[in-house]
């Protein structure tokens with residue numbers, strides 16, 4: 001099973017949001033990483049066949065997805081960044097409505113919905129209006145609707161936005177299991193959400209895929225560039241001005257343990273540590289703001 005993206009581009013008036021992307025997705029979880037505006041949403045919308053590319057095409061096992069039409073939609077699931085629902089829908093009504101739209105056989109609908117509500121821990125709010133749910137619950141309802149037709153290809157744009165740490169761990173485990181023999185593509189700013197479950201990651205920058213690989217392969221390029229050391233807290237401001245400090249933790253005796261990115265040791269006593277995917281992300285996207293992440 002493969003989804004082959006060939007020379008795909010999308011130009012808006014004066015902006016090339018996706019720029020000649022070629023990428024072959026095979027079964028497993030794929031992390032799509034990139035800073036704001038990199039083109040992830042635009043790429044995903046073309047994979048969902050709801051946006052027409054300016055150039056290029058996408059093939060599912062050799063067939064053009066646009067030409068496949070309904071046959072493609074039957075094996076495809078999509079969680080957009082903002083999924084639409086009528087304010088009056090309860091969770092159950094909405095999922096029944098979406099199941100009908102997706103041609104899920106009526107005799108299977110109720111079992112499928114109950115199963116998804118159960119694994120996404122939404123059973124208790126089944127009869128509540130979606131409009132009244134918390135952000136994390138709404139997101140999980142969105143995930144449930146994307147999975148109603150048991151898709152072979154599941155594309156999710158920022159699925160973990162608004163989930164609390166416990167929900168994110170459950171989501172990761174669930175997706176990891178679900179991805180056997182399926183293609184799951186997840187875009188996220190929360191790098192740690194894909195770091196351990198992604199079979200491969202694709203890194204997007206300015207409309208282009210700049211790197212593809214397993215987490216281990218990708219982080220190799222910054223091996224020896226992630227350093228840690230302990231400094232007096234009073235020196236922190238000084239080092240913050242000239243170093244790329246990516247983490248700091250207060251220690252006893254007015255000391256601070258810092259993690260920083262550099263080609264060489266910048267502070268006496270620094271030692272290199274194993275890089276993580278988040279370190280690579282920050283190396284590639286220095287402006288990225290991780291303060292909103294709940295790692």
Ligand SMILES: Nc1ncnc2c1ncn2[C@@H]1O[C@H](COP(=O)(O)OP(=O)(O)OP(=O)(O)O)[C@@H](O)[C@H]1O
Pocket residue numbers: 012013015016017034035036037038039040041042043
């Ligand atoms: N309909 C549109 N018309 C004009 N420009 C657009 C349109 N949609 C997206 N863009 C531009 O294309 C670029 C890529 O946007 P896109 O939403 O795909 O990025 P993204 O990586 O998903 O970002 P984010 O993480 O913030 O959602 C941005 O510069 C955006 O402003």
